[in-house]
Amino acid sequence: MSDKKFITDSGIVIKQVYDQPVEMTEQPGQFPFTRGVHAAMYRDRLWTMRQYAGFSTAEESNKRYHYLLSQGVMGLSVAFDLPTQIGYDSDHAMSEGEVGKVGVAIDSLEDMERLFADIQLQDISTSMTINATGFILLAFYIALAKKQGADIKKISGTIQNDILKEYAARGTYIYPPEPSMRIITDIFEYCSKEVPKWNTISISGYHIREAGSNAVQELAFTLANGKAYLQAAIAKGLDINVFAQRLSFFFNAHNNLFEEVAKFRAARRMWAHITKELGATDPKAQMLRFHTQTGGSTLTAQQPQNNIVRVAIQAMAAVMGGTQSLHTNGYDEALSLPTEEAATIALRTQQIVAFESGITQTADPLAGSFFVESLTNEMEAAAQKLMDKIDVMGGAVKAIEQGFIQDEIARSAYTYNKEIEDGSKIIVGVNKFTSKEMSDTPVFKIDDSIRQVQMEKLQQLRGKRDAAKAAASLEAIKQCALGTENLMPAVIEAVENLCTLGEIADTLRGVWGEYKG
Template sequence: MKNKYFKEDLRMAFEEIKAGLEKYHAEVEAKLVKNPERANLVPNRLYTPVDLGENFDYMTKLGFPGEYPYTRGVQPTMYRGRFWTMRMYAGFSTAEESNKRYRYLLANGGSGLSCAFDLPTQIGYDSTDPMAEGEVGKVGVAIDSLADMEILFDQISLDKVSTSMTINAPASVLLAMYIAVAEKQGVSADKLRGTIQNDILKEYAARGTYIFPPKPSMRLITNIFEYCSKNVPLWNTISISGYHIREAGSTASQEIAFTIADGIAYVEAAIKAGLDVDAFAGRLSFFWNAHNNVLEEVAKFRASRRVWAKVMKERFGAKKPKSMMLRVHTQTAGSMLTAQQPNNNIVRVALQTAAAVMGGTQSLHTNSKDEALALPTTESVTIALRTQQIVAYESGLADTVDPLGGSYYVEALTDKIEAEAWEYIKKIDEIGGAPEAIAKGYIQKEIQDSAYKWQMEIEKGDRIIVGVNKFTQEEEAPKNLLRVDGSVGKLQAEKIAALKARRDNAAVEAALKALEAGCADENVNLMPLILDAVRAYATEGEICGVMRKVFGEYQPHTTL
């Protein structure tokens, strides 16, 4: 009976709010003749309980932190016990130079590493390959063999640090190198913590550092799932990445929808390969962009956890709570940094950091102010790290769990983004899943359309970018930017020549032949064979060359 009266009181309260809202809007509209509102704002000028609906169910939509559907966070106390991992993305030039930057970041309060590899490394070429000319060490560190990886992590204890590696097509090779370095340090693989990005579907859709066609690429991914579930149990075997989808121009809803659709494809592939969903799903992680609209980003994080939890529970029948948790690494939005007035980027990154923290990220990289111009200097990367530390220790945003939970606007926006994401996922299901939607160009077209709309808004002045299309000023050319010396390619070539002169080339040849035979047999897990080749000091180019020979290379095509 008490519940009956409570519902009646609630209904009456809603009617009272609705009546008051109508009066409020009528009075405001009368004043807009003299004081019009800005254009292109969110639909409602004011959010109230009416926007959540009379049937809003707290336990179904929100629940509690650390409990299904994880809207309010994947840990019960979130940052009250331990802050997110402050994982600064770094890597440039040679392994020696990047090692210095890593040790500097760790000494200054960084709590995890995030490795940026140069373009040749990302697409499986040695620094001596003609395809690598002019690109060695430019956008990340050049890693050609285990010898480079040993230098990269020199004086860094791999049992005491968590390492993320932004590597996709050759993720199996770089992970094998990491495991081999740990072995040389006396650290067993079951002690290693970290993440490989290993997300090939978004490469086909939005980024472009692919090597092999989809089928063998998916095989390599599921091989890693299986190998790590048995041998490297603390490792996150994939970081299903929405970051690059957002950087390519998607909306917030598209970012989580297309990324979760990719996640569905990976889970389906692993189950098809014979893996039990609860044996690997707890080591899947995600990678979100922290964009400029703070409240929209908070809602995006919250909606994404709810969508993934439902997917894993209802579609795949996952039983373990960890299998349903969307754990996420975040990077602030590189595409939102401007070459004009680069100091403004410090403010942008601070706001994006606040969004990621209020959204409940598990780890975070903050971009540096000069990244629209060059690789970050030591000074600018220190400011980026200090931004995280100020938010953690001074802002109060980390003192309570899900601080914006219950905001009428944030809850309504969370529901809106979730609903839009489900519509996209439904459409992708109808097409035949993410791989088929990518093959047909659907996902690419949606991203391109959103990117075009955004750019047109900027060019028309409907969207203001401070320092770019409003509040501009004459500026001097930037000074003291970090430039990678062109001699890095020569240095790497000398290293490779010396390596090949001292290694056991017969052992390398035998390991590569075994890998080639394994590639030809779909029932073979390739990780142990790749690890054997790495231990013998085969180069990345040699290993990927064998796989190219058997698997072929992906040739993009779309039917837009």
């Protein structure tokens, strides 16, 4: 026997051999869904292949969407720029230097119309990575669908809408936690009646992991946030068997293939028990459905083509773990937004896994592996221990307010980076197998002149709209916020009257203030 110790980033000790027999009684598609949410999994239907894209203006992003659709993408994923994420129009002073940089600038319904020009919303599934202003972007999307003549009861997609992880890990929040949770439950309520195919929240572990957590922490903190959303919706009087069917999750996939597979399997099992304990009896309300993105923080600027291999391993982990949707990162994303070439290679990676690897031919291909089954159990036990601590504190909101989750993530990030610095953790091309040659990878750049383009559009919009209708719409939003009426109908009416994202966000700032952290 070797004396050498192997420990995952989550602190789980890996034994030299796993030889305990594993009794397999559960089947895919059956509670608690450890082995997958569908009986046949990818034998019947592949996961949705998405590519996360959005940059510059709506017109430029629209060109990339048409290109990706022509290459075989099955659903669109929209990245928004920082001002859009935190509720500022492109002409606001706070937007300077950020317009169109990390995503597309969307200030109005007209921008949304340009973004989806010649794309019928009823025919595609769209995922929007947006949180604090998610309700406004959803209103833009619904208003555009109506304008296209779509039946909004048939449009499908997802808004991330996960504000708790913003307080804990990412920082693009606007309002304090309590009114933010009110917005989220208003979205649950509105969509359950009006847009029943829409996934009203994508509870995100992705950004928790990107902030430095390990896999166990990602699992525990994500499910704790999910539990808080369930409890908030139940407190509002919503039926868990209805709204929980439209909840989805968003996880990260890193390089430790078996730990990642075990994480996904444990997540389904744990969520099934959480929902059941809170009163869910419909199997569809007990299922954890999730989107995966390969790990952005694992990509290196050194020897960037190595990232193609990393992304392939991470994509395989997501598929063997049973994901419903997948985005694969471009190999150049440690340097810039992905070029068309990098985006195409990332998509081809998914297609090769789907059609050439054989992984999709059976449900839960690693089931029964002594190693994977043991690791699944260990991941669950470690995550449950963390969740129990959070429950004692009073739940995820209280744990965030007390700084517990933030401190745990920071501690994990410090340990990970220290191990890279001292060489105990090897990152190929960074601290071992390095090269002095400089990378000549092409870099995708966004010009600062984009802001001027957006400012001119805003000036034209404000000049042609009915100012009285716009003002009345903003006042209606204010009155809703002061009372208990659902916000979504008023926000949809406001965007149809060409109120801007910043104007709507500012109206609510006037009622609720801003959260300073």
